[in-house]
Amino acid sequence: MNAPVYDAAQQVAAEEKKNSLIRIVDDEDDVREALALMLRIEGWDAKVYPSARDFLVEDDAARPGCLLLDVRMPVMTGLELQREMIERGNPLPIIFLTGFADIDVAVSSLKEGAIDFLIKPADDEKLLASIAAAVHKDHRRRVGISDGTHVREALRALSERERDILELFMAGTTDAQVAERLSISERTVQGHLAKIYRKFSIHTAKEPLALMPDIRDVLGH
Incomplete structure (x- = not known):
C-alpha cells in the first residue's frame, strides 16, 4: 500500500504542543528570556523562573510539558531541584542546560531520569527535538503509558x-x-x-x- 500520511500522529504532536508549558529555570535573565522568546516563536507556551525555589512555589504541576533547567545556580542547584522533585513525586521531564561540560554531573542527572543534558548555547534544532520528546513522554505518562x-x-x-x-x-x-x-x-x-x-x-x-x-x-x- 502507499506510504502512510501520519495525519493522526501530526495532530497528536500539535495538540501536545498546544496544551503544554515549557518551564525555564535559570538565574541568568538574558538566557531565560532568549530561550522563552525562541520557544514562543516556535509555537510553544513558555514560563520563566529565576530560581529553583521560585519554580517549586509557583509552578502548576497539573500542566503537562517539561522543564529546561540550569545546573549551576545559587541557593539550590539544578541537580538539587531534580532530587527535590523526585522526593515530591513530581515526574515532570527535565532537560538540563549548562555552560559547563561536566561529565560526572551529566551522568548523575541522566541516571536520575533527565531526558537530556545539553551544553549552552544549545543547538536550537537539537533542543527543540529534546523538548518535543520530553513533552510527548509527559503526555504518555498522564494517560497511563x-x-x-x-x-x-x-x-x-x-x-x-x-x-x-x-x-x-x-x-x-x-x-x-x-x-x-x-x-x-x-x-x-x-x-x-x-x-x-x-x-x-x-x-x-x-x-x-x-x-x-x-x-x-x-x-x-
Whole structure:
C-alpha cells in the first residue's frame, strides 16, 4: 500500500504542543528570556523562573510539558531541584542546560531520569527535538503509558491486514473508509482494531492517540 500520511500522529504532536508549558529555570535573565522568546516563536507556551525555589512555589504541576533547567545556580542547584522533585513525586521531564561540560554531573542527572543534558548555547534544532520528546513522554505518562518501548515489538506482532488497517488509521481514515478501501465490513475493521489494541496493550480511549507519534517514528524508519 502507499506510504502512510501520519495525519493522526501530526495532530497528536500539535495538540501536545498546544496544551503544554515549557518551564525555564535559570538565574541568568538574558538566557531565560532568549530561550522563552525562541520557544514562543516556535509555537510553544513558555514560563520563566529565576530560581529553583521560585519554580517549586509557583509552578502548576497539573500542566503537562517539561522543564529546561540550569545546573549551576545559587541557593539550590539544578541537580538539587531534580532530587527535590523526585522526593515530591513530581515526574515532570527535565532537560538540563549548562555552560559547563561536566561529565560526572551529566551522568548523575541522566541516571536520575533527565531526558537530556545539553551544553549552552544549545543547538536550537537539537533542543527543540529534546523538548518535543520530553513533552510527548509527559503526555504518555498522564494517560497511563509509561513508555513507548513496546511499540516495535507490537508492530512485529501485527498481521499484514492489521498493519494495513493501522497505517490507514494513522493517515486519518475512518472505520467506514477503511472498510470501503479494503472491501470488508466496518464490523470486521473494528474487530481488527480490537486485536491491534490488545497487541499494543491499549486499555483506554486516550492511549491509541498518545501512541501515534511513537508508531509513526517506527514506521518511518
